Structure formats: structure tokens, C-alpha cells
Amino acid sequence: MNSKIILNTIRFFLILFVQIVILNNIHLLGIFxxxxxxxxxxxxxxxxPDWFLLLLAFITGIIIDVFDNTIGVHAxxxxxxxxxRPFILKIWAPFDGYDxxxxxxxxxxxxxxxVKYSLLMVAIHQLILFFMEAFSFQNFALLLYRWGINxxxxxxxxxxxxxxxxxxx
Amino acid sequence: MRNLLRFIIRYNSFILFIVLEGFSFxxxxxxxxxxxxxxxxxxxxxTNYTKQFGGKIKAYFNLKEENDILNHQxxxxxxxxxxxxxxxxxxxxxxxxxxxxxYFSFTPGLIINNSTHWQKNxxxxxxxxxDGVLPNMAIVGPQGAIGVVFKCSSHFSTVISLLNTTxxxxxxxxxxxxxxxxLWDGKDYRFIKLQDIPIHVSVNIGxxxxxxxxxxxxxxxxxxxxxxDIKNEDNSNFYNLTVRLFTNFRTIRHVYIxxxxxxxxxxxxxxxxxxxxxx
Numbered sequence: 001m002n003s004k005i006i007l008n009t010i011r012f013f014l015i016l017f018v019q020i021v022i023l024n025n026i027h028l029l030g031i032f033x034x035x036x037x038x039x040x041x042x043x044x045x046x047x048x049p050d051w052f053l054l055l056l057a058f059i060t061g062i063i064i065d066v067f068d069n070t071i072g073v074h075a076x077x078x079x080x081x082x083x084x085r086p087f088i089l090k091i092w093a094p095f096d097g098y099d100x101x102x103x104x105x106x107x108x109x110x111x112x113x114x115v116k117y118s119l120l121m122v123a124i125h126q127l128i129l130f131f132m133e134a135f136s137f138q139n140f141a142l143l144l145y146r147w148g149i150n151x152x153x154x155x156x157x158x159x160x161x162x163x164x165x166x167x168x169x
Numbered sequence: 170m171r172n173l174l175r176f177i178i179r180y181n182s183f184i185l186f187i188v189l190e191g192f193s194f195x196x197x198x199x200x201x202x203x204x205x206x207x208x209x210x211x212x213x214x215x216t217n218y219t220k221q222f223g224g225k226i227k228a229y230f231n232l233k234e235e236n237d238i239l240n241h242q243x244x245x246x247x248x249x250x251x252x253x254x255x256x257x258x259x260x261x262x263x264x265x266x267x268x269x270x271x272y273f274s275f276t277p278g279l280i281i282n283n284s285t286h287w288q289k290n291x292x293x294x295x296x297x298x299x300d301g302v303l304p305n306m307a308i309v310g311p312q313g314a315i316g317v318v319f320k321c322s323s324h325f326s327t328v329i330s331l332l333n334t335t336x337x338x339x340x341x342x343x344x345x346x347x348x349x350x351x352l353w354d355g356k357d358y359r360f361i362k363l364q365d366i367p368i369h370v371s372v373n374i375g376x377x378x379x380x381x382x383x384x385x386x387x388x389x390x391x392x393x394x395x396x397x398d399i400k401n402e403d404n405s406n407f408y409n410l411t412v413r414l415f416t417n418f419r420t421i422r423h424v425y426i427x428x429x430x431x432x433x434x435x436x437x438x439x440x441x442x443x444x445x446x447x448x
Contacts, residue, residue, distance in 0.1 A: 050182030058189045065196075072196030079193060083186040132197065135204045 004045055015040045016060070020067045031146050034157050035074070037064055038125050041082050042118055042158070047100040050086060057082035070133065077129035081121055088120055107166060118158055123151050217281070217325050221295060224281040224422075231420055239423065242311040273388050276300060276426040278308070281325075285332055285358035285418050292316060292328040296426060299323045305386055307427040313392040313415040314338065314380055315424055331393075332358055332418055339384055340393055343377040345370065351378065351393060351412065358418050361394060363410040368401055370408075378412050385435050388427060 019037045027033055041057055048056075061075030068074065089098065092113055098104075106114040130147050177184060198205050228235070282293035296302045298321045308315040308328050316330040317338075329336045332353050340351040340363065349365040363378055376396045382389030398411035429435075 051185050054182060054185050054189055058193070061193070071200035072193040072198075073201070076190060076193040076197060079186065079189045083182070132204075135207050 008040075008044060011043065012040055012060070016063055019064060024068055028153070029149075032149055032153055034154050035064075035126070035129065035150075036154060036157055036161065037074075038078065038081065038122060038154075039158055039161065041078065041085065042121055043104055045100060046089065046098040046104065050083075053082055053085065054079060073129065073132045076132050077125050080128045081125040084124065085121065088117060092116055105166060106162060114162070115155075115159070119151070119155050122154050122158065123147075126150050126154065213322075217293065220282045220293065224279070228422060231422060234420060235422055238311045272430060274428045274430060276302065276428070278302075278424050278426050280422050280424060283330075283418070283421070285330075288334050288355045290330040290332045290418075291319065292330050294318075294326045294328060294424070294426070295324070297321050297324040297326050301428070302326050302426055303428075305432075307387040307391070307429075308424050309387075309391050309427055310416050310421050310424045312417075313394065314387060315416060315418075315421065317386055318426070330418065331361060331414070331416075338387065338393070339381045340378050341381045342366070342370070342372060342396075343379050343390075348381055348383075349378075349410075359414055360397065361412045361414055363396070363412050364407065366408045366410060367406055368408055372396060372399055372408060372410065374399060385429055385432050388429070 023034045057078045061078035064074040065071050102108040126147055130143050134143050198208055278294045278296045281295050284290045302321055304318050306318040316328040319327045319329045334355045338351045341348045347370045349363045351363055353361050374396055378393045380387040380391040392415055394412040394414040397413040400409040
């Protein structure tokens with residue numbers, strides 16, 4: 001139990017640090033900035049209560065916002081997607097349910113499962129994020145274009161990160 | 170109470186979700202100028218269009234009365250034209266319609282939002298800058314003065330109603346041309362006050378009050394109301410006159426927006442003269 005808390009706390013600071021110091025400064029092709037801080041929410045254990053999950057999402061979002069000068073936008077998107085996390089987990093639950101000892105990682109539940117889960121979460125998050133940032137239905141096609149590109153690359157970065165940091169048995 | 174608590178406990182995560190999302194949304198609007206701007210514009214447009222829709226429905230209930238008033242005005246205009254044709258003199262009859270021509274131009278407008286129960290009542294019209302409406306134009310209804318245009322967007326404009334304690338309009342008693350100021354005391358939407366009429370002037374109940382046109386906003390001779398109460402307070406050299414408004418501000422709907430085509434010229438001349446006069 002304790003080791004889980006410590007692991008997630010370290011993960012929290014590490015992900016925020018990387019996001020703020022490195023990834024926030026990347027603007028590939030002028031439209032792509034990887035927002036991988038959602039990884040922290042993705043990897044939180046299944047037995048975290050919903051209200052605590054939402055609070056963590058709010059804190060994470062606000063911290064990112066403060067450093068990105070977009071007070072509220074990231075927080076809004078992250079809280080939104082976090083609220084749907086339990087439902088999304090339920091859609092693709094394994095036959096015998098989730099084991100709270102296991103982490104939500106590909107080597108526990110399979111590669112396909114992790115891609116589905118993370119892709120849907122990232123897609124919702126980025127859609128809300130871009131919509132709140134544009135805040136209008138004008139240029140909706142451009143918004144969708146940016147959304148598609150960002151979801152694709154963010155997903156790749158998340159997968160690479162997960163595989164690169166996975167503890168091998 | 171217990172049910173409420175049970176509800177909150179049962180849906181705690183959903184309620185927390187709504188609260189946190191609401192809070193972030195407020196933060197977005199509060200700290201991001203761009204989103205704030207869009208939100209305010211959109212909601213303004215939305216409320217105006219809704220009000221316009223509500224006004225359309227409400228209009229049906231007043232249709233008959235409205236028709237009667239417009240009918241009366243038509244008869245008045247017809248009489249006026251035929252009178253003018255018969256005797257071209259129209260002596261001592263200052264009527265704003267006689268200015269007509271190219272001095273004042275008229276645009277019809279429709280009231281889509283109106284209030285009478287505040288101290289500073291505003292009216293919203295369905296005409297804006299795209300129809301040539303600009304601030305400081307006069308608004309006149311079929312029965313008399315309504316107010317002055319305050320602010321305009323491209324399709325709507327707000328009007329400072331006569332029932333607004335900040336609006337003062339120059340007016341005179343029609344029968345003897347003594348000048349005073351008309352303003353609202355914020356109490357009753359049917360009555361308005363006329364000030365600055367000295368006590369040596371003879372006034373009677375029922376005397377008509379019309380605008381004097383000095384301000385270059387209203388044309389001269391727009392009817393306002395008739396005197397309904399005369400009071401002479403002690404130690405005062407002026408009457409305290411109550412005027413009953415001709416216009417019922419609760420039901421008014423069709424108005425005319427009056428533009429003074431020479432207003433800029435007039436004001437320029439006056440300010441220049443004032444400057445040189447002071448030197």
C-alpha cells in the first residue's frame with residue numbers, strides 16, 4: 001500500500017517536471033505540443049476513490065495551467081476525462097475484474113488493452129482541451145485536424161514512455 | 170434532509186465533478202481575456218435574440234391596443250397634412266412634424282426589452298448601427314417622447330428611458346413657452362416631474378408639456394405629458410409640477426428613432442462659440 005503511494009507521488013512529480021520543463025516548450029510544426037501529464041491519471045491504481053481522483057486531476061491541471069498561462073483550461077479538460085475514467089475502465093474490464101495489486105500497465109493486462117484505454121482517454125482529453133482553448137465553433141475543421149495529429153503523437157509518446165520505464169521482471 | 174444527504178453521498182463524485190468543472194470554467198473566464206470576450210459576446214447576443222423572440226410573442230397580446238394607437242397617429246398625421254394644404258400658415262403651432270424634411274430623419278424601431286420598475290430603466294431596440302442608429306438619437310413613440318439612445322451594437326441598441334433618474338430633458342409648457350426641465354423621481358411609471366418653472370407663470374392642470382429641442386437631440390414640440398398636479402413649496406421660487414405621461418411605458422412597443430441631421434454641425438458651432446466667448 002505504502003509503496004504504491006510513494007511510487008505514484010514520485011511519478012506525479014516526475015511527469016509534471018518533464019511536462020513543464022521540456023514538453024511545454026516543444027511546438028512541433030507549430031501545432032503539436034505533447035501533453036502527457038494525463039499519464040499520471042492513467043496509471044493511478046484502480047482502487048483510488050473517485051472523489052480523490054477528481055481532486056488529483058484538479059491539482060495536476062491547475063499546476064500545468066499556471067506554467068502554461070492558461071488558467072483553468074487544462075484543469076477543465078483533465079477533470080472531464082478523469083470523471084469518465086471509471087466508466088472507461090469498466091468497458092474493457094478483464095474477465096475476472098481488475099486486481100488492485102496490479103498496476104494499470106501493458107504487462108499486466110495486455111498491450112491491446114492498454115492502447116485502447118489510453119487512446120480513448122487521450123482523445124477525450126485533447127478534444128476538450130482544444131475546444132476550451134479555441135472556445136468557439138469557428139474553424140472547427142482546423143480544430144479537428146489539430147486534435148487528430150495531437151492525439152496520434154501524444155499516444156505514441158505515452159506508449160514509448162510506458163515501455164521505456166517499465167520494470168522488467 | 171436525510172434524503173438530500175443520501176443523494177449527496179451517493180453521487181459524491183458526480184457532484185464534486187460538477188463543482189470542480191464549474192470552478193475551472195470560472196477560472197477560464199476570469200483569467201483568459203480571449204475566452205472571456207467570446208463568452209460575453211455570445212451570451213449577450215443569445216439573451217438579445219431570446220428577448221426578441223419573447224417580445225414577438227408578447228406583442229400579440231397588445232396587438233389591438235397597438236393598432237388603435239397607430240391608427241390615431243395616422244389620423245393625426247392625415248389631419249395635419251390636410252390642414253397644411255388648406256392654410257399654409259400654421260401659426261404658433263410648433264409641431265415636430267412640421268420640421269420633417271431634411272432636418273430630422275425618422276427610422277421605425279421595435280422595443281424588444283423594457284423595464285419600468287428600476288430607478289434607471291433601460292429599453293432595448295431591435296435596430297443598431299447597421300440601421301444607422303447611433304448614440305444620442307431621440308426615441309419617440311406614437312404618443313410622445315420615450316428616451317435617448319445610449320449604446321449601440323450592430324443589430325441592437327439600448328435606450329435611456331424617460332423613466333431613468335439620470336435623464337433630464339428640456340421641455341416647455343406649450344401654451345406659453347416657459348422652459349423647464351423634465352426628470353423622473355423614480356416612483357411611479359405614469360408620472361414625471363417638471364422643474365424650474367417660476368411661480369409667476371400661470372399654469373393649470375391639463376396644460377400640455379412638449380420638448381423644447383434645445384438639446385439638439387429631440388426635435389421641438391414632441392409631446393411628453395400634461396400637468397396633473399401643481400404644488401408650490403414654501404420659500405421656493407419654483408413650482409413642483411407633476412406631469413402625467415401620455416405614453417404608457419408598460420405597453421409601448423412601436424417607436425421612431427429620430428436623427429438630427431445637423432447635430433454635429435450645431436454642436437461644433439456651439440462649442441466653438443463657447444470657447445471664444447470665454448477667452
